[in-house]
Amino acid sequence: MTDPAPENARRSMPVVQLCAAPVDAGERDRLSALAQKLFENDPALTSTIHFGPNVDCGLHAGGPSLLLADQSEISLYGAPEDMHLEYRLAALAQAGDMLVLSHDRSPAFEGYMHDYLGISGLDVMTAASRPGERRWPLPKRCLQHQELFQHIAHRMQTCGLLTIVPYLSTGHVWNLARRLTEATGIHVAIAGPPPHLARCVNDKVWFANRVTQVLGKQALSPSVTVYGPAALTGHALRMASGSQRLVIKIPDSAGSAGNLTLDTAIFHRRSTASVQQELQEMLAAIGWQGRFPLKIESWEEQILSSPSVQMWIPDKKDGQPIIEGVFEQIVEGTAGKFAGAIKSPMPASAKDKLTKQAMALAFLFQQLGYFGRCSMDALVTGAEYAGADLHWIECNGRWGGVSVPMTLVNRLLPEPEDWHVMIVQRLNLELPARSFQTAIDRVEDLLFQAKLCNEGIILLTPTGYERGEGVHFFALAKTQAKVRALSRDAMNRLTEQPAD
The missing domain is CATH 3.40.50 (Rossmann fold)
Structure with a gap:
């Protein structure tokens, strides 16, 4: 379902609506009033x-x-x-x-x-x-x-x-x-968006506060924000008593770069002073500069899905935010490093709840003056989708690893919602440095070609491959099975090492 393009749309950046999740009049009034309060607290927000x-x-x-x-x-x-x-x-x-x-x-x-x-x-x-x-x-x-x-x-x-x-x-x-x-x-x-608002939306603490105001505290993972070393240590020790793992997050970083995942067994029989010193040393090792606040979260168990809702937020005179896609993120390692994504296989009822909540948050941002690309990441946890918890993790007020390929698909295909996509973004690999022409040669028979074929591999960037440090592409096909097979084949060919 293609959303009517705003008058100022660029043909190279089409916006295609996945589903409608309009915010009703009562909710619009509530969120507009909340936006006004936020302006009163921070007049320079936009x-x-x-x-x-x-x-x-x-x-x-x-x-x-x-x-x-x-x-x-x-x-x-x-x-x-x-x-x-x-x-x-x-x-x-x-x-x-x-x-x-x-x-x-x-x-x-x-x-x-x-x-x-x-x-x-x-x-x-x-x-x-x-x-x-x-x-x-x-x-x-x-x-x-x-x-x-x-x-x-x-x-x-x-x-x-x-x-x-x-x-x-x-x-x-x-x-x-x-x-x-x-x-x-x-x-x-x-x-x-305006730069101050962009900085706020991308900050995990600011976003968590907006989630609480819009959806309630139950829409967040068990977490606490700390503003100094003593609070960091005290809350980490307290939360460790009920969780095998904790995640300490640097709020103004993105994805896994600012996440420190801890096994709480390291706290056993340790003095508060030694725990405080070790936490600060571990944070410094990932690049933390000693600034607070930090966010501590309990590690979620029984994860059913890690969806990302992709949106375009137009000027409020041009209508409500537009939901363009719901993708399942592929992550690797204990820190949850982004490695790719596929279209979400979530049941319709769970997806409906997800998109309605995302729409409420996006509507608030729109009332604040947000414009442009935005995505929101969540976790769905529980034994099964019926009765599962939905917890919002972070907002990405920017372009990203899913939104760029999604927009390219919208641009290349007349009915993009009918196609399956699998994004592969693998960095920090150890490969020989090679020319990009080598990548083309290795997957030439798999490559998508505009106006000639509607399935295949699309290469997104050359730099990681040329440096021998990564691969970055996505597969496009009519079925989930085909898109996974294409991705596996391309990954194997692009990372194959020459024989000794």
């Missing part, structure tokens, strides 16, 4: 006054977009050069769009996008870090590299407008937009 009158949230239907797939402003993620996924947003591009990378281009991947996916005319630019300087986020580098900045400004002047499509809407993104409008006098739309 303020963009510093960035000037020519910059705001939105998405121009025409003109060029500037794609910035920079993950470095997420806590613990490292510098842009450490990432493998900067080419990912190329899947959202149309002819004339610009993509900025921190690393060398991959001509083989750009050729693949043209030949197999019909994505061409992309203006790819590099903003390498300067020797001896801090490795700044990409939006700031666009300001520092005068030739790059002037090129973007010239494209704006030629076309009369610009949309910035960031992986994550940050102050650096908005400041780049401000500087571009000052240089050109031309309007810039940012396909994301």
Whole structure:
């Protein structure tokens, strides 16, 4: 079921509604009142006054977009050069769009996008870090590299407008937009929320507080937020008495990067002081800088599903949030590292409860001024779906590992909801460094080709493969069995090591 496209939709970023879960009038009034209270407590929540009158949230239907797939402003993620996924947003591009990378281009991947996916005319630019300087986020580098900045400004002047499509809407993104409008006098739309609101939505503690206000405390895993070392230790010891495992989360990180999973047996017969010291040392080992608050959660048992609800939140004048997909996340390791996703096989009744709750949260965010891509992750726990508990884990107020391939499928196929998808995102592998052309050669007979076949493998990024550190693709087929078989075959071929 295709949702009527808003007037400002881009054809390379179609929005396709999976299901309707409208918020009724009474609930709309309650959530709007809650939004007003949040504004009273934080008047600057959606303020963009510093960035000037020519910059705001939105998405121009025409003109060029500037794609910035920079993950470095997420806590613990490292510098842009450490990432493998900067080419990912190329899947959202149309002819004339610009993509900025921190690393060398991959001509083989750009050729693949043209030949197999019909994505061409992309203006790819590099903003390498300067020797001896801090490795700044990409939006700031666009300001520092005068030739790059002037090129973007010239494209704006030629076309009369610009949309910035960031992986994550940050102050650096908005400041780049401000500087571009000052240089050109031309309007810039940012396909994301105001930066302060984006930071809040992505923060696990802030999100948990909104879940409690909207859905009640029962909609969260047993957890506590702590604001200092003594509270961290005391609550960890208390919660350890009723749980074999705990998870300590750094709220402003994402996914598993900021998760420390603990076997509570390490606390047995230990002094409070020694436990406190060990907790701080273990957190420091994953990159924690000593900042509070932290969130402690009991480890969930009897997990039936780990669904992720994919949404597009338009400006509130354009209608309610749109649910585009419900996916089952594939995670690995005790920290729950994202490794891929498939369309969720949850029963309809459980999916209905999930989407209604997600819609209520998204409606609140919309009333606060949120715009753009958003997903919410949850856990369904219990012996069976009937009577199972639904606990919300985190919100991803940004593009991600599911939303980009989902949008690409919406773009490539006329009835995308009829197809099964399996996303594979495996990083930190130990493989030989190889050219991307090698990847194409290994899976050539499996590759999806736009307008010629509707099943196959779509390669999403080249960098991990070229560095010998990962693979990143998704499979598309009519059945779940076929999509799993395609994924296994492609994974085996792409990770096969040469014989000694």
